[in-house]
Amino acid sequence: MPKVVIESLESPGVTVTLDVKDGGALVDLCDENPTPVPFSCRSASCGTCRVDVLEGMDQLLAPEDEELDILDVFGDDPKKRRLACQAKMRPGVGLLRIRPVAVDV
Numbered sequence: 001m002p003k004v005v006i007e008s009l010e011s012p013g014v015t016v017t018l019d020v021k022d023g024g025a026l027v028d029l030c031d032e033n034p035t036p037v038p039f040s041c042r043s044a045s046c047g048t049c050r051v052d053v054l055e056g057m058d059q060l061l062a063p064e065d066e067e068l069d070i071l072d073v074f075g076d077d078p079k080k081r082r083l084a085c086q087a088k089m090r091p092g093v094g095l096l097r098i099r100p101v102a103v104d105v
């Protein structure tokens with residue numbers, strides 16, 4: 001069963017581990033469970049939900065143009081970083097490990 005491990009940015013070493021039955025959107029997974037991933041626009045506009053993919057990028061479907069455009073605005077490498085509001089997991093067995101990106105204030 002696919003598994004998503006979400007590391008906490010504020011509390012190093014604290015993780016949320018979720019079993020994912022059939023893949024699907026990361027945003028739905030985060031809505032259905034208490035996770036440390038922040039969201040704002042949910043439409044690939046603000047970059048609030050950017051996450052570093054620490055392991056298992058191959059568990060995600062390729063980013064679409066909207067996601068690539070906002071990652072480009074932030075200078076992010078889509079091979080290492082994704083938008084949690086847009087990324088979708090493939091169905092199947094695998095591990096995805098992510099961590100929210102620190103936001104400069």
Ligand code: FES
Binds near residue numbers: 045
């Ligand atoms: S929540 Fe705004 S880009 Fe994902």
